[in-house]
Amino acid sequence: MEKNVVNIEFEARPENQSFARSVAAAYISVADPTVEELTEVKTAVSEAVSNAIIHGYQRKGEGRIAMELKFTDRDRVYIRVTDWGCGISDVEKARQPMYSTGEDMEMSGMGFTVMESFSDKVLVESEPGVGTSVTLIKCLDTYYDL
Amino acid sequence: MEKNVVNIEFEARPENQSFARSVAAAYISVADPTVEELTEVKTAVSEAVSNAIIHGYQRKGEGRIAMELKFTDRDRVYIRVTDWGCGISDVEKARQPMYSTGEDMEMSGMGFTVMESFSDKVLVESEPGVGTSVTLIKCLDTYYDL
Amino acid sequence: MDTIFYLQDDTLVATLAGEIDHHAADRIRSDIDDELLLYDVKNLIFDFSDVTFMDSSGIGVVLGRYKKIRALGGTVVIRGADSLVRQILEMSGVFMLDGCREEKRKE
């Protein structure tokens, strides 16, 4: 199962939030994850992709989102979500619980917190005016169960 | 729903047959297809992708497969599966029911026939030594039901 | 999927269903707010029993309604959340707010 690199590119439309998490779920399914791991990965991907749609491209419904998926080890999945939207000027601040620039839209500021609790590692690279890349790394317990 | 272009690229591994059809199913789900339409699209995609893995790349487990998905109309989905494998020298012959170069592996030669009966249109472009592109076009009845 | 409502005296029960993400949340939010305007509601019960997926968008839906209900002097109940929905709502601290109570999921 090592590697198996998948690259996917889709439009920043709201309905693609659910498409993106289904793709991630189908991708890790071959590694026989638990139902809980499946939900955790779907949730983390959902946060990363909706951030790209809502913040990166400011809900314009336009712009491309790229997702790269691979197994860096047979039980460790790597999912990188990239947008070429507005970017984040202060990543450290953005990652804080409850911090949101979308409070008027009832955004909770808990997106990064959810990603962090449902993944083993979250890497954020961003540059204002260039775009944002969020990498989720998740170890699946699958193989320890044997 | 018009357009919503998705491009995906994955490796020619046997386990990606099921991944590819799950992606196609997730993609058309936003258009609220019937269960039957969903199965038909999954089946046609499964045939196209396994052909790329088995014939195009001769089961080597290596090589990239690209899938492009889009709605050319709100109820008409277009799925193009491309490989850069061995190609087909006589496409007309290959499309005939029961014709197969994999009879020793118990291939039935019914892959293209299944794609044709489960899609509205199947286009095949191929060049020996260059690769093959199979395009499946499927009209979803969804919107006529309203 | 559509939110289903019923009114029990001055309490509105909103049964959410399906997948709650930021896309679906817009609709859920406005559906609930329409009901709150339509009837003389004091308290609100969110029933999550039929929710199959939820990301952090659910927090905004709950907190936003909580603020409106508190302004009316009412209370909010979270019912039927499964462990993952619970985990997400817990991160937001919503269960620790005055006038917000949890009712455990029936097993």
Add this chain to the structure above:
Amino acid sequence: MDTIFYLQDDTLVATLAGEIDHHAADRIRSDIDDELLLYDVKNLIFDFSDVTFMDSSGIGVVLGRYKKIRALGGTVVIRGADSLVRQILEMSGVFMLDGCREEKRKE
């Protein structure tokens, strides 16, 4: 998913399950052939009741076993195929072969 077998006199019942594609078919094929070698089997029943997906790879699985069984003078029964599995098997003409019979799916 694993194929489940049971032997009824000289008839082997193979209950296929899950998704049958060219990847899964390799395994199914060799599992059935192992059983055919192991026991003194004359007839074969394929039970498709638990199959959730099948593409044309299923045709090869059925036809390949059919040839072996016919060589032994036995018969093949296709049981429990849903409408899509049926449609695919029908395209291959398998139901019109001598010594191959269908048993309808229980509704």
